[in-house]
Amino acid sequence: MSEATIAAPTAGGVPKVSKISETIIRIAGNSQDGIQAIGGFLARLAGRSEQEVMTFMTIPSTISGGPSIFQVRIGSGEVLSSGDDADVLLAFYQHSYEDHISSLKKGGIVLYDSDHVDPKPEWEKDYHHVGVPISGLTVEAIGGTAKDKGKNIFTLGLVAKMFDLNVAKLTQLVSERFTGKDTSVLNNALAAFHAGYSHSLGNVLETFQFVESQKKDGQQVVMNGNEALAYGLIAAGVRFGAGYPITPWSDVMEILRRELPKYGGMFIQCEDEIASISMALGGSYAGRVSVTGSSGPGISLKTEALGWAVMAEMPLVICDIQRGGPSTGMPTNVEQSDLNIAVFGGHGDSPRVVIAPANVEDCFYTAIEAVNIAREYSVPVIILSDQAIATRIEAFTEPNLEKVCQDISPDLTPVLDHKPYDLSVASGVTHHRAPGTKIQSGKYPIATGLEHDELGHPTGSPKLHMQMVSKRRKKLQVLAAKLPTPALYGPSEGNVLLVGWGSTQGPLKEAVDRARTAGDSVSSIHIKHLNPLPPGLEDIFAGFNHVFVVEMNDEGIYGYGQLAGLLRARYCDPKIRGITKTDGLTFKVKEILERAKSNVAAGLRKL
Amino acid sequence: MSSPLAEAPVRSGNIVAVPLPDSERKPLSKKELSADQPTWCPGCGDFSVLALYFKLIEKRKLWHEKITTIAGIGCSSRFPYFVQAHGAHYIHGRALPFASGVSLSRPDLHVFVFGGDGDAFSIGGNHFNHTARKNIKMTYVVMDNWVYGLTKKQTSPTSPTGFKSKTDVWGSMDQPINPMKQAISAGATFVARTTHTNPNHVLQMMEAAMDHDGFGFIECLSECVEFYEGAFDASNPRKGGAFNTVPADHAVTDEMAAYKIADSAFPGYFGIYYNVDRPTKNANEAKINASNQEKVKGLKDWQILQKNFDRLK
Ligand SMILES: Cc1ncc(C[n+]2csc(CCOP(=O)(O)OP(=O)(O)O)c2C)c(N)n1
Ligand code: SF4
Ligand SMILES: [Mg+2]
Numbered sequence: 001m002s003e004a005t006i007a008a009p010t011a012g013g014v015p016k017v018s019k020i021s022e023t024i025i026r027i028a029g030n031s032q033d034g035i036q037a038i039g040g041f042l043a044r045l046a047g048r049s050e051q052e053v054m055t056f057m058t059i060p061s062t063i064s065g066g067p068s069i070f071q072v073r074i075g076s077g078e079v080l081s082s083g084d085d086a087d088v089l090l091a092f093y094q095h096s097y098e099d100h101i102s103s104l105k106k107g108g109i110v111l112y113d114s115d116h117v118d119p120k121p122e123w124e125k126d127y128h129h130v131g132v133p134i135s136g137l138t139v140e141a142i143g144g145t146a147k148d149k150g151k152n153i154f155t156l157g158l159v160a161k162m163f164d165l166n167v168a169k170l171t172q173l174v175s176e177r178f179t180g181k182d183t184s185v186l187n188n189a190l191a192a193f194h195a196g197y198s199h200s201l202g203n204v205l206e207t208f209q210f211v212e213s214q215k216k217d218g219q220q221v222v223m224n225g226n227e228a229l230a231y232g233l234i235a236a237g238v239r240f241g242a243g244y245p246i247t248p249w250s251d252v253m254e255i256l257r258r259e260l261p262k263y264g265g266m267f268i269q270c271e272d273e274i275a276s277i278s279m280a281l282g283g284s285y286a287g288r289v290s291v292t293g294s295s296g297p298g299i300s301l302k303t304e305a306l307g308w309a310v311m312a313e314m315p316l317v318i319c320d321i322q323r324g325g326p327s328t329g330m331p332t333n334v335e336q337s338d339l340n341i342a343v344f345g346g347h348g349d350s351p352r353v354v355i356a357p358a359n360v361e362d363c364f365y366t367a368i369e370a371v372n373i374a375r376e377y378s379v380p381v382i383i384l385s386d387q388a389i390a391t392r393i394e395a396f397t398e399p400n401l402e403k404v405c406q407d408i409s410p411d412l413t414p415v416l417d418h419k420p421y422d423l424s425v426a427s428g429v430t431h432h433r434a435p436g437t438k439i440q441s442g443k444y445p446i447a448t449g450l451e452h453d454e455l456g457h458p459t460g461s462p463k464l465h466m467q468m469v470s471k472r473r474k475k476l477q478v479l480a481a482k483l484p485t486p487a488l489y490g491p492s493e494g495n496v497l498l499v500g501w502g503s504t505q506g507p508l509k510e511a512v513d514r515a516r517t518a519g520d521s522v523s524s525i526h527i528k529h530l531n532p533l534p535p536g537l538e539d540i541f542a543g544f545n546h547v548f549v550v551e552m553n554d555e556g557i558y559g560y561g562q563l564a565g566l567l568r569a570r571y572c573d574p575k576i577r578g579i580t581k582t583d584g585l586t587f588k589v590k591e592i593l594e595r596a597k598s599n600v601a602a603g604l605r606k607l
Numbered sequence: 608m609s610s611p612l613a614e615a616p617v618r619s620g621n622i623v624a625v626p627l628p629d630s631e632r633k634p635l636s637k638k639e640l641s642a643d644q645p646t647w648c649p650g651c652g653d654f655s656v657l658a659l660y661f662k663l664i665e666k667r668k669l670w671h672e673k674i675t676t677i678a679g680i681g682c683s684s685r686f687p688y689f690v691q692a693h694g695a696h697y698i699h700g701r702a703l704p705f706a707s708g709v710s711l712s713r714p715d716l717h718v719f720v721f722g723g724d725g726d727a728f729s730i731g732g733n734h735f736n737h738t739a740r741k742n743i744k745m746t747y748v749v750m751d752n753w754v755y756g757l758t759k760k761q762t763s764p765t766s767p768t769g770f771k772s773k774t775d776v777w778g779s780m781d782q783p784i785n786p787m788k789q790a791i792s793a794g795a796t797f798v799a800r801t802t803h804t805n806p807n808h809v810l811q812m813m814e815a816a817m818d819h820d821g822f823g824f825i826e827c828l829s830e831c832v833e834f835y836e837g838a839f840d841a842s843n844p845r846k847g848g849a850f851n852t853v854p855a856d857h858a859v860t861d862e863m864a865a866y867k868i869a870d871s872a873f874p875g876y877f878g879i880y881y882n883v884d885r886p887t888k889n890a891n892e893a894k895i896n897a898s899n900q901e902k903v904k905g906l907k908d909w910q911i912l913q914k915n916f917d918r919l920k
Binding site (some may be wrong): 002008032044048070075099165176215220221222224225227234235239240242259261262263264265266268270271272274275276278279280281282283284285286287288305308312323398399401402404405406412414433434435436438441442444446447448449450457 | 639640643670671672673674675687688691692693694695696697698701704705706707708709710711712713715716733734736737892895896898899900902905907908909910911912913915916918919920
């Protein structure tokens with residue numbers, strides 16, 4: 001959006017219309033005001049208009065409500081992050097206004113509910129203030145109290161007017177949302193929308209129109225990361241799982257619970273996380289890769305069973321939707337501080353696979369990849385998602401479901417003989433045969449957590465332990481060799497390489513774009529496969545003077561975050577350093593760039 | 608977008624031998640069912656449970672591919688290694704949720720779970736309660752020796768007060784769990800008690816538990832000759848004890864009556880305390896499946912998912 005939004009009004013008070021390619025709107029209110037719904041409608045509209053969209057929200061961790069925001073960034077071009085500073089702030093209350101004005105660009109518009117907000121004169125010179133008695137006008141339009149019903153839709157109407165949004169598509173979305181309910185609910189919603197849309201924006205100096213979207217790659221779908229993950233698991237053929245509720249994982253299990261019966265599957269709510277992983281392992285043992293998941297506290301509980309999965313070589317998918325930790329921590333904030341437990345959590349040498357989706361679309365495909373790695377290598381696979389990706393909405397190209405969906409039904413074909421832990425296989429990769437499989441030799445396998453021989457029977461033999469430990473490790477080395485080297489974003493040589501993983505991909509790419517526009521030599525890579533690491537990273541690192549690993553976790557005792565620690569251990573390269581933070585919020589582009597600059601200025605630290 | 612690894616791995620082809628129809632197959636013999644030589648101490652009560660499990664399989668013509676044997680950790684939980692059939696030796700205390708995963712996803716299998724008193728009522732106590740209340744179809748035999756055998760004589764949740772163990776050298780003082788009461792109050796639908804010294808009775812209880820459509824729980828007294836010798840002498844007529852069967856007039860569907868006989872002092876009663884029909888979780892989930900699948904009848908899996916995606920546009 002144009003930097004200087006405060007333009008002179010055109011003659012006759014008719015607002016001028018500016019063409020824009022993207023905008024960032026921050027909606028601030030209380031969680032019960034339905035502000036997520038406004039954001040959701042805008043995101044969905046963007047999806048239907050071949051635009052890109054990314055949202056960001058905070059919700060209070062108490063159910064009774066409290067301050068909440070929803071930020072939506074819509075663009076006709078590529079949208080990589082939910083944006084640093086907003087172009088427009090919609091403020092429902094005095095606290096929304098005061099707490100969020102600083103996230104508005106200088107010269108941006110603050111559209112406030114004048115029934116609740118007293119604007120501060122000292123801010124009026126920096127931000128363009130537009131007061132609308134939103135609460136009163138909503139009551140006028142639909143009657144009753146506008147306390148929590150309708151004023152969000154009224155506001156949506158205002159936004160539609162301000163950005164010349166497609167009214168037909170929006171009212172269609174509103175209608176779809178409220179069908180099935182009492183018709184008066186829909187009528188009220190539409191009345192509120194039209195009242196907002198036809199409200200004179202009075203002293204607004206400028207309205208906006210999006211330039212035509214460049215994105216023309218077909219039908220888009222709009223969803224959040226947890227939805228994409230759950231649907232990805234279904235597409236992958238997962239039909240059984242078990243879990244215990246915890247924010248922000250619960251909605252994955254809720255979707256699976258609701259959806260799997262349609263496919264002849266089921267998802268079970270267990271008494272705790274230990275039972276959940278155990279039940280899921282029972283499902284995998286029964287012949288079909290199953291899923292469990294949690295957030296940090298529950299992942300801790302699952303680690304003993306995870307060790308069993310490694311030892312018994314049982315495929316399994318474990319989702320960890322990270323939140324602020326340790327302990328109960330910050331349940332509704334984001335952090336990437338479970339990398340260590342994902343990679344190392346557990347006793348003994350227990351190699352497992354860890355992968356992290358980089359955006360909402362990637363959640364869908366990562367789920368499929370996780371299932372297939374688990375099956376192919378008979379290994380537990382942890383999907384490290386996080387609160388930010390779980391709750392943010394993005395539009396992405398609709399997957400070709402007919403092609404993508406796979407059938408992984410148990411294979412119970414009788415076999416002549418079967419060694420579940422056959423040591424003669426050079427790659428170390430063997431497969432489990434589910435109960436129900438007839439084995440002609442009459443020698444049946446035991447899936448076991450004790451160190452075992454090739455049939456799964458216990459052994460105390462040092463030689464067998466060494467062979468089996470190396471078998472379990474070798475599998476991952478074989479996998480590692482096949483992993484794709486992460487693609488560079490930006491040139492392969494330069495001053496600074498930013499390294500990211502998980503949900504920070506967008507802000508990192510945007511940081512590269514911004515830095516390069518400013519003439520700085522910055523590139524980035526995003527590591528999706530965190531354990532084992534993909535090949536070729538050392539060659540990439542060699543092209544740069546500085547390698548900064550950007551992650552949302554603590555700098556630790558030695559001055560770098562968890563992935564940086566892994567990479568330093570792996571590559572013994574002191575130029576790998578960290579850019580970390582623990583404020584529970586996603587990275588802003590300017591934060592990354594400022595930190596990178598000061599790191600470069602500080603030079604290579606003596607350690 | 609889709610990674611090269613997001614492709615389904617190809618299944619290796621295997622030789623297919625068409626099995627005989629069940630009616631023409633000979634029952635599995637002890638020889639075909641024996642795997643590892645049991646590692647139990649000579650005289651351990653667990654031997655008799657194993658022998659009777661073999662008998663059950665033979666008598667009821669259960670095939671290798673129709674059953675699975677699952678256990679947690681403990682002396683008793685070593686069970687699966689001694690049975691020549693698909694089995695799993697899981698972690699301490701968590702055999703029930705693991706077995707539940709198998710039971711719920713594979714209605715074609717009969718799931719047997721064996722374990723000890725510590726495994727069942729201490730570390731696995733909560734799983735016991737929830738598996739019972741959910742009424743997940745399986746047969747569960749707890750080989751109760753009133754002690755921790757594998758870890759060499761610590762107090763177990765069923766150790767009677769006064770039992771001198773390595774962790775209670777002055778005698779245990781905590782109120783022991785009464786497995787019968789625990790099972791009944793947790794909502795188990797089949798609750799029986801037997802002892803390793805009466806083989807016919809053990810087999811009888813196993814058969815009844817297996818035939819029960821739901822969570823069939825048996826407490827089988829199984830003496831640990833190493834760490835709690837003579838614990839059950841009072842229930843063994845050969846040692847001057849009394850083997851009292853559940854009173855003939857006991858109504859197995861009467862929860863209060865079951866609770867009452869569970870209250871009698873050792874050696875108490877042997878037999879079926881409680882046996883009621885309540886829909887299993889397996890059946891309840893199947894019902895939900897059927898009604899959900901009715902709504903998407905004729906659609907392929909990807910088409911069902913497509914319907915969700917169509918709503919996300
Ligand atoms: C998580 C965990 N904690 C402790 C142990 C050690 N452990 C193994 S078996 C056992 C107790 C076994 O007692 P019980 O279940 O009664 O079986 P028994 O040996 O008497 O048949 C213990 C404490 C373990 N294997 N795992
Ligand atoms: S220690 Fe006790 S329970 Fe364990 S095998 Fe020996 S006799 Fe049986
Ligand atoms: Mg015991």
